[in-house]
Amino acid sequence: MGLTGRVSSVLAFLRAGYPSGAPALGYAPLLALLPRRVSDDEVTTIATKLAALERGPITNVDVGVAITRVTDELPSVGEIERVRRRLSAMGWAGRPQA
Known part of the structure; x- marks a missing residue:
């Protein structure tokens, strides 16, 4: 070659x-x-951990804190929405509260 x-x-x-x-x-x-983007695997992991807490409604703050623990950066609205959609796909009743 x-x-x-x-x-x-x-x-x-x-x-x-x-x-x-x-x-x-x-x-x-x-x-x-380029800004860091939460991967699909990380979204699944975050949603799974939040759903396992089994404590009332999941707020945007809960989702944001969980994302920050993974990325060490503040989450974007889009990243929070991605986790919310994953929770919904997992059968989590209702949308996370604001």
């Missing part, structure tokens, strides 16, 4: 792990500035 083939395989490897939401072209150092 020549140099071109090796470079192509390295680029293919890097592109496979390129985060969604990042521009296809641009400066790689800007990737460090």
